[in-house]
Amino acid sequence: MRQWIAFWNIILKDMRAYYLKPPNISWGLIFPVAWTGMFFIKSGSGKESIPSLLPGVIAISVLFGTTSMLAVTVTFEKKNRSFERLLLAPISLELLMLAKTSGAIFFGAANALVPVILAMFLADLSQVAWMTVLPAVFLIAVASTFLGLFIAVSVSEVFEAQTFSNFFRFPMIFLCGLFFPIDSLPIFLKPLSYLLPLTYGADILHGAVHGKNIMPLGLDFLLITGFCIALFCISLRNVNRKWIV
Amino acid sequence: METGKSDSEHFSIVEVAELSKKFDKMTAVDKICFNVRQGELFGFLGPNGAGKTTTINMLTGLARPDSGTIRIGGLDCTENPKKAQHLMGIVPDESNLYPELSGFDNLCFCAALYGMPKKERLVRAGELLETFGLKEAGNRKFGGYSKGMKRKLTIAAGIIHYPKILFLDEPTTGIDVASARQIRQLIADLHRDGTTIFLTTHYIEEAERLCGRIAFIVKGRIVQTETVANLLQPVQEKHIMLISFSASAKDIVKELASEFRDIQIYPVSAGQIRVESEKPVRAGALARFIEDQGAEVTEARKLNPSLEDIFVRITGIEVNAMKNEKEKKGGNS
Known part of the structure; x- marks a missing residue:
């Protein structure tokens, strides 16, 4: 019970201190809107292209929302030593890292709502399988957050967290089938696509929104869940190795 | 090691045996052993890089x-320190609360980390703000506090969950004199109220004033652990005098030593010597002798023996050199 009081209050503190700050809320709104507008204008094929663009915009909104926030906040707290306070609290490391990542997961999932709400006004989304979209968004948020955690544990400065995040994020835009089908990539890049968790999340969304997934959805769910677990375990091991010397 | 658990006065809340830590090839802590008894204020003294913070980090x-073992509150936490973290309050050498939260919210959050229910933590945070003289600043953001206020709130956060043992790492380093004095008073009050305290400091006079027992650590090794009273006893029986004059101390020391065989004479600086004796020092005779050598005596004053003398004798480290080194890092209390 005591550990859960700590768990819940870490989430609340992060929400208040970071995620619900006006600049982050406005960034969380503007960023997905900008992506939606950019790809909508670029496709030039009118409102009927929205369902095919929506999975990519959802995925990218979640990816950028989660990785930016978590990598920066954890690095910031590590830098000013307030993270030590959490490490010294009588709460297991696993629960502590889950608490630290939960805020980013909620923030990322909330980011996904922005393009969905916009698309609802512009296109017919009656054929979308929402019960598949919701867990997919959640898993993309979890995988992206744990990627952010992996980045945060690998760097020591806040600016390094930003640049190292981009090292992963920008290639993912092109390699994970968000807007460009993986089949159209050069053959030497294709294996790289399948090493990235977002590929499987985006494939689920493509299947759920306009029925154009390239792999069975069950396999997609299995693989992205596997990525989540692996990234979390690697990050935990790194925290144990690097921060508790 | 003392473990007389039947007597709560002598129950060791911290027991450390053969504790060692290396960073690459550098030995930071080398097979140290000590214990901290319930209710005592235990000082851990040493210069920069002696291994004080590494020891606290391991505890x-x-x-x-x-290698080695650590027991806190009777729990073996060498492998799993989480087992005993609910018993500890920790105040690091730099304030590490959340700059974007208010003082009150910081305290409430720290209480929540130890599983304290909401009602209880609201009351406790209010009480501590009052005790530490921060009630009016309670709703201000921690980031806007002065260094002294930050340190006080960090100590308050360290005791918010009524810990069995409070670790204070250099609590007065880097803050102004008035705040340092207030913090020393707060530490003394906490100790008087029964809190067991493990205090690291490089201010000898602070340790002398506050601590009951002291361990001296140098280059990762504990060179002596003793009560302050026992440490001071040998020097308190001595008579010490500082004499300043207008000549080179080196030239005069030899002459003085051959003339006054029952006293020990140490050069302190170019024109200053320190005289130690088992009997009262004959200041007049000394001054006359120095003046007979052609130097003018400008000052002769009796010194009260202090822990500083013991520290220098045991560790071979000049206290001023240690202070200067630390203050370059940012302290000036």
Whole structure:
């Protein structure tokens, strides 16, 4: 019970201190809107292209929302030593890292709502399988957050967290089938696509929104869940190795 | 090691045996052994890089020992420090609360980390703000506090969950004199109220004033652990005098030593000597002798023996050199 009081209050503190700050809320709104507008204008094929663009915009909104926030906040707290306070609290490391990542997961999932709400006004989304979209968004948020955690544990400065995040994020835009089908990539890049968790999340969304997934959805769910677990375990091991010397 | 658990006065809340830690090839802590008894204020003194913070980090769970054992509150937490973290309050050498939260919210959050229910933590945070003289600043953001206020709130956060043992790492380093004095008073009050305190400091006079027992650590090794009273006893029986004059101390020391065989004479600086004797020092005779050598005596004053003398004798480290080194880092209390 005591550990859960700590768990819940870490989430609340992060929400208040970071995620619900006006600049982050406005960034969380503007960023997905900008992506939606950019790809909508670029496709030039009118409102009927929205369902095919929506999975990519959802995925990218979640990816950028989660990785930016978590990598920066954890690095910031590590830098000013307030993270030590959490490490010294009588709460297991696993629960502590889950608490630290939960805020980013909620923030990322909330980011996904922005393009969905916009698309609802512009296109017919009656054929979308929402019960598949919701867990997919959640898993993309979890995988992206744990990627952010992996980045945060690998760097020591806040600016390094930003640049190292981009090292992963920008290639993912092109390699994970968000807007460009993986089949159209050069053959030497294709294996790289399948090493990235977002590929499987985006494939689920493509299947759920306009029925154009390239792999069975069950396999997609299995693989992205596997990525989540692996990234979390690697990050935990790194925290144990690097921060508790 | 003392473990007389039947007598609560002598129950060791911290027991450390053969504790060692290396960073690459550098030995930071080398097979140290000590215990901290319930209710005592235990000082851990040493210069920069002696291994004080590494020891605290190992005791609290921020560093893993290479060998040795740690027991806190009777729990073996060498491998798993989480077992005993609910018993500890930790105040690091730099304030590490959340700059974007208010003082009150910081305290409430720290209480929540120890599982304190909401009602209880609201009351406790209010009480501590009052005790530490921060009630009016309670709703201000921690980031806007002065260094002294930050340190006070960090100590308040360290005791918010009524810990069995409070680790204070250099609590008065880097803050103004008035705040340092207030913090020393707060530490003394906490100790008087029954809190067991493990205090690291490089201010000898602070340790002398506050601590009951002291361990001296140098280059990762504990060179002596003793009560302040026992440490001071040999020097308190001595008579010490500082004499300043207008000549080179080196030239005069030899002459003085051959003339006054029952006293020990040490040059302190170019024109200053320190005289130690088992009997009262004959200041007049000394001054006359120095003046007969052609130097003018400008000052002769009796010194009260202090822990500083003991520290210098045991560790061979000049206290001023240690202070200067630390203050370059940012302290000036």
